[in-house]
Amino acid sequence: MKSARRSLSTIGTLVVASVMICSALSYAQTWSSPQFVANGSTVAVATNGNTSAVLFTPPSGGLQASVKSGASWQTAVILTTAAATGDIAVAPNGSVLAVWSFRATNTYTPVEAQARFYSGGSWGNTTTISANVYGNASSLGLLATGFDGNSQATLV
Secondary structure, three states, X not given: OHHHHHHHHHHHHHHHHHHHHHHHHHOOOOOOOOOOOOOOXXXXXXXXXXXXXXXXXXXXXXXXXXXXXXXXXXXXXXXXXXXXXXXXXXXXXXXXXXXXXEEOOOXXXXXXXXXXXXXXXXXXXXXEEEEEEOOEOOEOOOOOEEEOOOOOEEEO
């Protein structure tokens, strides 16, 4: 009798757990169909839920970025033709900041750091943050960026 009660208790627990899992799954988000952005290797990706941005290296080299606001990705913009690495962030208001760094010469230093804002549907001018960033053999002086709740950018 004790064994039968334990089995019924276990079955009851499994049924409750199954119902909880199934109800949680019914509230899960659905995935959209994949969308082609461009050929290349992803460097960074960011979204705020409404606006998305990707930073990537195309097969020809350099660094490009594309933004999706609405239904489709816009044509990628060339940020640099130099071999670069970087980061991208999307602000709560839909603005985007791309930052990147690259070796300015074939030597160890200097590493140059640049940035470019996307706002109101277009990319602004490139801004040089520093022409002499520290770099080492395993990194190009990787930059990181983010936005706070007031859409103010921070660059590290």
